[in-house]
Amino acid sequence: MKRMKYFILSIDDGTIYDEKVIAILNRHHIKGTFNLNSGLDDFVWFDDGRPVRRLSLPNSLSLYEGHEVASHSLTHPHLTGCNDDHIGYEVGVDKKNLERIFNKPVSSFAFPFEDFDDRCINRIKAIGGFTAIRVSEIDPSFRFPIDPYHIKITSLNVKEALELFPRFLEDEKAELFVFVSHGYDFEFGDSYDLLEELCEMVERSGAESIFTKELPQIMGF
Numbered sequence: 001m002k003r004m005k006y007f008i009l010s011i012d013d014g015t016i017y018d019e020k021v022i023a024i025l026n027r028h029h030i031k032g033t034f035n036l037n038s039g040l041d042d043f044v045w046f047d048d049g050r051p052v053r054r055l056s057l058p059n060s061l062s063l064y065e066g067h068e069v070a071s072h073s074l075t076h077p078h079l080t081g082c083n084d085d086h087i088g089y090e091v092g093v094d095k096k097n098l099e100r101i102f103n104k105p106v107s108s109f110a111f112p113f114e115d116f117d118d119r120c121i122n123r124i125k126a127i128g129g130f131t132a133i134r135v136s137e138i139d140p141s142f143r144f145p146i147d148p149y150h151i152k153i154t155s156l157n158v159k160e161a162l163e164l165f166p167r168f169l170e171d172e173k174a175e176l177f178v179f180v181s182h183g184y185d186f187e188f189g190d191s192y193d194l195l196e197e198l199c200e201m202v203e204r205s206g207a208e209s210i211f212t213k214e215l216p217q218i219m220g221f
């Protein structure tokens with residue numbers, strides 16, 4: 001029997017560009033995991049001189065319908081620089097807020113920045129209710145992680161993902177492709193068409209598009 005292949009599309013930060021991203025995902029029946037910070041509604045920051053605005057989450061319920069809402073911490077700090085109580089607050093309060101706003105359980109977490117360690121992972125596990133954690137490490141091996149609390153990233157770049165995905169399909173041992181991005185990457189990179197191409201490719205391939213929270217069960221945890 002041919003091994004099933006799985007595709008996770010994970011989008012961080014909850015910016016206004018998620019609207020265009022979700023329209024593309026919905027057209028191709030791709031499930032997205034959206035990693036959101038509940039303490040930064042309407043927040044604007046500047047990326048290379050260009051303003052990036054976050055959504056107001058209570059006004060975005062219908063936008064994220066049909067997709068996974070996951071925690072990305074309350075205010076997007078560097079968690080390795082926070083003590084245990086602070087990590088518990090940043091992640092625990094974000095989980096509670098998101099569950100209240102979206103009225104559904106939140107069971108996966110994605111680390112903000114390229115910044116994580118075992119202490120942070122253990123502290124997040126101790127909060128309870130999380131079954132999957134996405135770290136910021138790159139691993140293009142296409143294999144399931146050993147530990148669902150340590151899910152690595154296949155690619156952070158849509159151009160690269162488009163090149164890697166056919167190899168993922170050809171590789172008999174390949175199991176999992178994790179593509180991670182941000183709405184503003186497509187906006188500022190003028191690359192929504194490449195996302196559309198990737199989603200079309202996934203849709204046609206027969207690989208199963210899954211939520212991050214579904215991975216532990218698929219892996220047998």
Ligand SMILES: [Zn+2]
Nearest residue numbers: 012013112113
């Ligand atoms: Zn982020």
